[in-house]
Amino acid sequence: MTTTAETAPLIPRDALFGNPVRAAGQISPDGKWLSWLAPKDGVLNIWVAPANDPDAGRAITSATDRPIRQHFWSPDASSVMYIQDKGGDENFLLYGINIATGAETTLTPFEKTRVQIVGASSTIKDKVLLGLNNRDPRFHDVHMLDLTTGKLTLVLENSGYAGFMADDTLTLRMALRQNAAGGTDYFRVTDNVVAAEPFESTAMEDALTTSPAGYTSDGSTLYWIDSRGRNTAALIAQDSASGEKRIIAEDDKADIGGTLRDPVTGVVEAYAVNYLKNEWTAIDPEIGVSLDFLKSKLEGQFGIASRTDDDSIWIVGNDPLVKPAATYIYDRKAGTLTPFYTSRPALEGAPLQPMYPIEIASRDGLTLPSYLTLPPGSDTDGDGRPDKPVPMVLLVHGGPWARDGYGFNANHQMLANRGYAVLSVNFRGSTGFGKDFINAGNLQWGLKMHDDLIDAVEFAIGDFIAQPDKIAIMGGSYGGYATLAGLTFTPDIFACGVDIVGPSNLETLLKTIPPYWEPLVKQFHTRMGDPNTEEGLAMLKAASPLYKADKIVKPLLIGQGANDPRVAQAESDQIVTAMKSAGIPVTYVLYPDEGHGFARPENNIAFYAIAENFLAACIGGRAEPVGDALKPSSAQIVEGAEHVKGLEANLGG
The missing domain is CATH 3.40.50.1820 (Alpha/Beta hydrolase fold, catalytic domain)
Incomplete structure (x- = not known):
């Protein structure tokens, strides 16, 4: 054990900032495949292996210059998808790799376009809703992507909305737009037509602490993380038919953060509060048993990175803080926690500090x-x-x-x-x-x-x-x-x-923000200073x-x-x-x-x-x-x- 900083071993830079051995592990929705990111010829790529043989991994992408940093499974588990930009320009395109054939497809083959995922479904597994700003860089039009054929079909042309939400039937239900006060207006969408008047609104004071958190799969409940009429944001359930709201969870010191939701029904089963540390609380008793089991087996913090549709297998990331992060495969039925990988084994035994x-x-x-x-x-x-x-x-x-x-x-x-x-x-x-x-x-x-x-x-x-x-x-x-x-x-x-x-x-910063931030520009002006007013411009220059x-x-x-x-x-x-x-x-x-x-x-x-x-x-x-x-x-x-x-x-x- 070292006693002084001078005698502690120098941790090599590449052990902390080089490629991880593996990262971002996931399990396919049907439970048949594992996937992760790992180097191929020195660049992070996507690897897959049968769930029953994790050692039989193979790379399915061939990025050579820029690392792939995130990936996700298609709902039908037939393909793995990822987004990638060029040289950090943040114009992210969507790519897909068919697991059976290995064929890779550019699913959004456009220039200077940034893709958004608008909606995916637990029942319509061969389609997803995307937002694309290839027509107007400021606004994302909503398209339906057929994962089998690769065909894109326009669903709604966006005339000025910052975003959209869909339900499990991939039906658009809501549009969001910044209002004159710097808050957000929420509009119902019916038959792909946005209502003239909002059904909910926030003032500027709630703009960063209030947002819809999605529908249950049957569309009967809309969840909100909501600070209206309060300071910290609570988890709220709103009845879609009556509009009635009830508080599910709240905390005096911090906003409700993440939630765990049933992969099929979309019902909230647990929620997190992150004040000084992230703490999970279960609503569903069976989820509570699983969280307690993980807490008893793991030191430090943990999170659920991926789940099968039947919720029998979880991929669990563990951060013990003074040891390298590790990822496990948790079989809830068998009650087993199996090591999947350690991201940075070079840090084993390194003098990591609390x-x-x-x-x-x-x-x-x-x-x-x-x-x-x-x-x-x-x-x-x-x-x-x-x-x-x-x-x-x-x-x-x-x-x-x-x-x-x-x-x-x-x-x-x-x-x-x-x-x-x-x-x-x-x-x-x-x-x-x-x-x-x-x-x-x-x-x-x-x-x-x-x-x-x-x-x-x-x-x-x-x-x-x-x-x-x-x-x-x-x-x-x-x-x-x-x-x-x-x-x-x-x-x-x-x-x-x-x-x-x-x-x-700050004046030139606001002049050069990306065009797709334009629907949110009022927020910047309200919180930083409005360059269109004499007082605001003076404030920006002074700062x-x-x-x-x-x-x-x-x-x-x-x-x-x-x-x-x-x-x-x-x-x-x-x-x-x-x-x-x-x-x-x-x-x-x-x-x-x-x-x-x-x-x-x-x-x-x-x-x-x-x-x-x-x-x-x-x-x-x-x-x-x-x-x-x-x-x-x-x-x-x-x-x-x-x-x-x-x-x-x-x-x-």
Whole structure:
């Protein structure tokens, strides 16, 4: 057992960020096949095996450049489907592989088109409803896809709706559209005609915490996750005929999160609440027995990834946190739990560190649910605080309408292993903790949202977690913005920053969002600032780090995907140009084959090779040398290779 961070083994970058051995395991609806993602010639592809012979796996796809990251079975179990974009452009097309013949088909053969799954059925197994924006990039028209013939039939041409819902008969029942107040209107759809008036509506305050959660298979009940008239979102059942509603579940501290629903009837059998940790509660007694059985057999957290139609077999993912994640096959009838695979066996025996959920008070009285990971050997009494203050990385989540959660986190483990405390904070605007918490972030980019992060830093210093002069800020997307804000608005707080695909100019960010976000643009204007008003534009400019780039006095590392449709490359280019004009050093890494974040493991590993050496020079942790990490990647060092140890010497390849 290691006693200090200095003597703990360095976890290799590729053990955390390289390809998993296997991932995303599923079972076919009929229970005859297992499927998963695994490398083929170094790139993640889909593999299948008979359920009774898991070792007889074979690859059924041949992706060669970009990993396949998710897949799902057709309802009739005749094919496996997946979505894939080009170079991170998020124009996802749908592909299918026939299990019997091995033939692969592009089911949505269009350019610059993003597919949505509108509906699938437990009874009509040879068809699915899709949304396609090939006619107008702003709006997804609804089509019926025949899985046997591949034929697409137009069901409804979309004149301005953000989305649709169908029932188990693949009949469109509902259309959703943003209203003038920034909330959502819900319209009944009859015979593929949308009603003129909504049957339900939300105001802006409920827009991110209220949504329909689907119909039971017989269409008699519509479920909602609903915060109207309350703070945290409850699970509500609405009688489709009478409109009458009843509360199934609620929690004072957090919204109702996931549900388990009967694969055939669609009836909710269990629900989850995720405050500091994710907790499942069963409604159905038999489901309760199964969840209790899994809880008794597994350490840490678990989730049900896939189920057969007869609900006899579950694929269960287990996150023990301080061991590599494992996946099991649970036979409910036999009462057996059989190992399926361990995703990253290279992490067996590695000095993985526990994560501590903590609550941090903001200066104006909010509670910020947060997560802390400490370097190995720094906490000898196991109380969740280091024996003495250590360097720290404040790791900020994206969104910002998203959240950090409890569980294995490769970034936390990597940084802790290098000698840093790692703190992730659910600042105001984060989701999952009720609408009051989200709405407290409205129009607070660079203001109170940023204050929450600074309050967390002050907490870490005051609680003797962090060394005040050795605190870095790092994050992607909104977390990248927060990094830029940290170095410009509060230039003396952080020792350095790592910005991954973060916007620097909120005005240009809103001008370049993808066209299919147009039905939701009111939400951005209400929560960030409306560039069409004088006051809103001034607010956006004031919150944009670009205009304060000359205030940066600490080292900055930027990573950007050239094809990013959400945060365009220009966002990083702008601030790099501004810093160069002011004579401020910056290191800028561009990936020509990536989008909003880095999908290719080679690119992730390359960026972390740069980042860990950047951080080591800045706040004094350990680092695996850059070495040849950049050679398999597409990384282009646009600026500042000289600022990172070992980078200039290892360029090229």
